[in-house]
Amino acid sequence: MTTAPAVEAIDLAKHFGATRAVDGVSFVVPEGSVLGLLGPNGAGKTTLVRMLTTLSVPTSGTGRVAGFDILRQPTEVRRSMGLTGQAATVDEILTGRENLKLIGSLYGLPRKYVKDATERLFARFDLVDAADRMAKTYSGGMRRRLDLAVSLLAAPPILFLDEPTTGLDPQSRSGLWAVLRELVSEGTTLVLTTQYLEEADHLADEIVVVDKGRVIAAGTPTQLKDQAGQASVVVTLTHASDVDRAAELMSSCSAEVHVERGSRRLTAQAGGLGDMTRIAAVFETSGIELDDLGLARPSLDDVFLHLTGHRAEAGGAADLTNEGVAS
Numbered sequence: 001m002t003t004a005p006a007v008e009a010i011d012l013a014k015h016f017g018a019t020r021a022v023d024g025v026s027f028v029v030p031e032g033s034v035l036g037l038l039g040p041n042g043a044g045k046t047t048l049v050r051m052l053t054t055l056s057v058p059t060s061g062t063g064r065v066a067g068f069d070i071l072r073q074p075t076e077v078r079r080s081m082g083l084t085g086q087a088a089t090v091d092e093i094l095t096g097r098e099n100l101k102l103i104g105s106l107y108g109l110p111r112k113y114v115k116d117a118t119e120r121l122f123a124r125f126d127l128v129d130a131a132d133r134m135a136k137t138y139s140g141g142m143r144r145r146l147d148l149a150v151s152l153l154a155a156p157p158i159l160f161l162d163e164p165t166t167g168l169d170p171q172s173r174s175g176l177w178a179v180l181r182e183l184v185s186e187g188t189t190l191v192l193t194t195q196y197l198e199e200a201d202h203l204a205d206e207i208v209v210v211d212k213g214r215v216i217a218a219g220t221p222t223q224l225k226d227q228a229g230q231a232s233v234v235v236t237l238t239h240a241s242d243v244d245r246a247a248e249l250m251s252s253c254s255a256e257v258h259v260e261r262g263s264r265r266l267t268a269q270a271g272g273l274g275d276m277t278r279i280a281a282v283f284e285t286s287g288i289e290l291d292d293l294g295l296a297r298p299s300l301d302d303v304f305l306h307l308t309g310h311r312a313e314a315g316g317a318a319d320l321t322n323e324g325v326a327s
């Protein structure tokens, strides 16, 4: 059985005057999978999401959501998806519960359904105690969760999330990841943008790396890491006096050994686990004491540096762009 992809970007472009915010981007998101759009500030992530969710009209190209064309069938597209924008869009002077009620009536959802769904969503997002407080008394993380609850009210099969965890503390972030994984296990398709490599690594089946409006790499997290180079075996010695002898031993196992004297750390290029066990065996018989020995794969951050010449998260998360809601 073949099903249409949940989301397709087809040579999408958006130019603002001389700024090519998005400059010919294509990708396909299979149903029930997670696509991570990864890129630094200004890469074009939000602009891509806005076009695919019909909030912004492409300069050229098109896209499909649940098989519907974003230009010709915007109403059907909107009915098939939910969006949590980069800036929270909850109504500050309403309580959490009232926010969901308002959205429910805007969508024309049955009242009983909204009531039950609200209880379910608040329980899932740990907002039960705060349900009857005005949203302006919520912390940033609570607002983000309320925002997500609002986008999930109509149980959309496809969910777009624009930097869902930016500004959250590590605990709230991993809490949200857990909820998102749960949604995916129930069959929801996710398209999420992020500047956090770790987030893309945790959640995404497929990652599209964008920079300056263009796709600079795409693949699974593992494929991208493989592109950034080989794995390496990292050894930390207990005694600085062993550095030279250890370097010699490691050189007999690997073509390239890098020595950091200060931290007593030696790194050898490795093909995989086999090389690690070989190096471990050599040290075992040498009598050299080790603090640590392990296999390190390139991180997605290394991937980014390799592809763009700069680190992904260096710019910080400052973004004053105000998102509009569908109008």
Ligand SMILES: Nc1ncnc2c1ncn2[C@@H]1O[C@H](COP(=O)(O)OP(=O)(O)OP(=O)(O)O)[C@@H](O)[C@H]1O
Residues within 6 Å of the ligand: 016, 019, 020, 021, 022, 039, 040, 041, 042, 043, 044, 045, 046, 047, 048, 086, 195, 318, 319, 321
């Ligand atoms: N309405 C607009 N008018 C003019 N330029 C815009 C507009 N919206 C976005 N841009 C520009 O398009 C480029 C891409 O912006 P976009 O918001 O899509 O980036 P982003 O990847 O979401 O960045 P961030 O991580 O900071 O949210 C930027 O150079 C931005 O200044």
Ligand SMILES: [Mg+2]
Residues within 6 Å of the ligand: 045, 046, 047, 086, 162, 319
């Ligand atoms: Mg953005």
